[in-house]
Amino acid sequence: MANEQILDLINQKKFSDLRTYLNGLKEADIADEIEKIEEPDVLLKVFRLLKKDIAADVFTYLDFDIQKHLIETISEQELNLIMNDLYLDDTIDLIENLPANVVNRILRVTKAEKRQEINRFLGYEEKTAGSLMTSEYLDLKGDMKVSDCFKRIRKLAQDKETINTCYIVDDTKMLIGEISIRDLILASPTKLIKDVMSSNIIPVNTSETQEEVSSLFKKYNVNELPVQDMDNRMVGIITIDDVIDVIEEDTTEDFHKMAAIMPNDESYLKTSAFTHSKKRILWLTLLMISAIFTGILLTSYEQILSDQIILVSFLPLLMGLAGNCGSQASTLMIRGMVLEEISMKDYFKIFFKEFYVSLFMGSFLAIFNFFRIFIQYKDFLIATIIALTVILIVLIANLIGFTMPLLAKKLKLDPAVMAAPIITTILDCLVILTYFNIAQMLLY
């Protein structure tokens, strides 16, 4: 059903047809339909048609602007229903982005107990395990019988983000084990939970970074991990859907850093031109300033340049080649480090690999250029100068390209910042030094 039909149904006041249609869709698809509605009051009408038990789910899929609009316009009673149905981690995400007066409206309708939780969660630093977790997990005691556990699950499951893994804690809230719902179903009902649980657990600390968390999920192939506070008390779980968001977010940040753009949490279209400019201009200016020095370096070879103006025509080729080679090598390193395939301790292995790669590619490209230039200009000397420069700059570009990101990591800087733009700028300088020094040696 296209969006016009939804509007038609509204205009014709066929609300029950619309309700039936909407409530038959998946929550994410209902949110898509609602986002397409442009008039705020129609949007509100349609949202109110949703069944109570799915309204909160649909709400989490909506764009932030629409969420904000809804919170500001629906009645306190409706807000109450939605807010108390939202999982804690979604509530926190929402609250962190809303202005204070809207947050107050939310806190007013939230139950005291949940309000305390919210305040505690707001204390965790952004991009840590604490900020990713939810406290809505299912906990069991070691001396419960398996059958008692099912009773507890039946009582509490509805409000938990997941029950696929349940956690066993002692009286001080220390995590002592975990059990998957599968093992619980397979266990004999009269057994004690401590005899069937697995005590081999991988707890995460609230202060661990989201990168560390996502690398644990990837390493152990799990769908949820328990989170402990500084005193080793269990405080929550992290679920894999949030980890996927983290992986995408980190990847986007890496792409942007590698293209000399400062990180931006918002999507492209939602960011204003002014903010885009701010995120881009700083690096452009810094890179331009270093290009000014490259230019000044170039003027110091003014003599040989005016003697042999033909040398200028090879600059785009040589600078481009160095930049591309360096960006290939640095990208291989940056991505390899993110995937935890390489680290500084592999330096010499990488060194020899890149050395052979450079020799192979450098020789091929040098020979190619030598013949091309010799045939085109019939100038043996110029052809030799270019061929020698090509071999040397391929070697230099690879060396700089793979060393800089590894070095950045070693110095606890972000390797992604050492990507194409910076490396290209450094290489421009080195290309000019190499090129004109070889030319001076051979021509004079």
Added chain:
Amino acid sequence: MANEQILDLINQKKFSDLRTYLNGLKEADIADEIEKIEEPDVLLKVFRLLKKDIAADVFTYLDFDIQKHLIETISEQELNLIMNDLYLDDTIDLIENLPANVVNRILRVTKAEKRQEINRFLGYEEKTAGSLMTSEYLDLKGDMKVSDCFKRIRKLAQDKETINTCYIVDDTKMLIGEISIRDLILASPTKLIKDVMSSNIIPVNTSETQEEVSSLFKKYNVNELPVQDMDNRMVGIITIDDVIDVIEEDTTEDFHKMAAIMPNDESYLKTSAFTHSKKRILWLTLLMISAIFTGILLTSYEQILSDQIILVSFLPLLMGLAGNCGSQASTLMIRGMVLEEISMKDYFKIFFKEFYVSLFMGSFLAIFNFFRIFIQYKDFLIATIIALTVILIVLIANLIGFTMPLLAKKLKLDPAVMAAPIITTILDCLVILTYFNIAQMLLY
């Protein structure tokens, strides 16, 4: 425990201590320990110490080379145990990479039924839903009582990859519904499954691409999705751990393409220098050939260059600026399209945004350069030429940078290929045309 201690325990023949230690670790960590062992026969000894029921799990975490070595050296009986314990999707991954004689060894010990499954799965094209799925899901019938379902789950759960969602099929294997294990536990035992299941399902077709599959997982926030064949019969499920691998794989490919490297499935260190060179040289050569034309274009301005040799010194700055601007804009587009935040239909919105961004950044950088050059060289004309060129090339670089990836997508090409290297090469040409035409107009 460090790796030397493992070797000590082996040398002192303290196998039972070692067994206790290893069997207390998580499977992924046992695999890590085993991978550190360098002598093949020690490795085999240690692997044989593992409990039967975890050996297959540990096996899936091992490096491919070690898996191959183990398959070739363990007894047929041991191989039998491991192979029949592996989930089908892991078996397929393994078989696809092994040489034929080793595959035969595996197929010989595999039960006839599983062997048929394997052969069917090998028929699915790489990187499709069919190649990602496993057939080990739990199916139920609509007219079963909830209590019967639990009986079936207790009987079959051990061999299924997951039971967190169960699928309800009719007699022709058509998928008619799904139910989460949570809802099953909460349902009254006497109810029929068709009355408690959800019929609102999102089936994937075996031929859908892995990108489509991962975007469904992200959209609907699910941990598994059912897969149907061309006749709408349910044939398997895809689980989220495999989707995470797909996301990482696609991201790595995008990074490599954007750095002008041809995709490579192997990790950096495992790829030989020769293969690395092959993956990198093609694009380097193509980009170099276009740089040759840029060089030739440059020689057509030989006259003005030898008159005003100072103009050469601004080339690194202008070419660098255009390249960086273009790579910023193209990266924003490429990533935005992967995240499904932008598409060709947003072209005009993007156009106006980039236009304002260009004006803002261009003016700032032009003014900066004007004063810098005027102060340094006291040459009003040169300062004006550079300032004008800067404004124009920022505009051109952004226009080309955001248009090329969108256009590529429209033409059903891969947008990631239209990244920094290609765009920089195109821009080098345009910079030279813009720069020297402005210079000729103002100087003559």
